[in-house]
Amino acid sequence: MTEPAVIDQAVFRRPPLDLTLPSAPVRDILERAFAEDAPSGDITSQLLIPAGARATAVLNARVPGVLSGATVFRDAMELVDPATQVELLVADGESFDAGMHLARVTGSARSVLLAERVALNLVQRMSAIATKTAEFVRLAEGTRARITDTRKTTPGLRILERFAVRCGGGANHRYSLSDAVLAKDNHLAVMTGGDPAKLTALLLAAKAQLGHTTHFEVEVDRMEQIEPVLAAGVDTIMLDNFSIEELTAGVALVAGRARVEASGNVNTGTVAAIAATGVDVISVGALTHSVAALDQGLDVELAAG
Structure with a gap:
C-alpha cells in the first residue's frame, strides 16, 4: 500500500481564486432584501432623524476573522443612496x-440607518464563512487536499456564500444540479434496484450519453463499490463517511x-487526518450550513445637521 502523500506545496500551488462578484445577481439579492426589510421606508428614521442630517459611521470588527462581503x-x-460614500479599509x-x-461610510444619516441591517447581515454571514473556511484550509496545509463547499447553502444566497468560501482560501464544488453529474446513494439505489452487479454497466450507459466536457462523479459508501465505479471510467469518486483507515485504503x-x-x-477535529490520507478534495457542508454570524458592528462616529 502506498503511503499517503505529504507533498511540496510548490508542486500543487493553487491558482489565485476569483474574488470578484457579478453585479447583477448581487443587486437582485440586495433589492429583495430591502423590499423585505423596508417595504415602505424606515419610519423610525423618518420620524426621529432630520432629513438633512448627515453621519459618518465605521464598520468595526469586534472579533478577529477573514473579511468577505466588503x-x-x-x-x-x-x-439605498448613490450619494453615500463608502471607503473600504480592508479588502475581501x-x-x-x-x-x-x-x-467607513459617510452620507445621509437616514440612508445609512436604512441600509445598516441588510449590509451588516450579509457581511457578517459572509465573513463567518470566510473565517471558517480559512481555518479548514490551514488545517489541511501540507497536503494535496483542496477544501470545497457543497450545495448546503442558504436559498437565494448561494452566489454570496460560495464567494465567501473563496475569500477564505477554499474552492467551489458544482454550483447547481445543472453543472455536473453527481450520482449519490439514492441515485444508485434507484438505478440498480438493489443489484450491485448492474452498477458498472449502468454507469457506462449513462456516461455514453454525456458530452465529453461534462464531469461525472459518483458517491460510494462502501469499499466494495469502488472497483465497479472505477470500471465505468468516472472522473471523480466520492468516499462518503469512510473512516481514516478506509480513506487511506481507498486512495x-x-x-x-x-x-x-x-x-x-x-x-476541524478530523480534517487534518482526512487530508493526510491523500484525497484530492474534501467537501465540507459546515462551511455554509452551520456558521454563526461574525460579530461586526456599524458605529456612528459623527453626526451633523
Missing part, C-alpha cells in the same frame, strides 16, 4: 484583528485512476 456592504449602502479575503475598522485502491473526494464527518 463590496456587498458598499453596494448595499450605495443602492484579508484577515483582520478585533477592533479594526473595516470600512491506494483508486491509485490515480480518478480524482478522490472525501465527504462526511468533516470538522
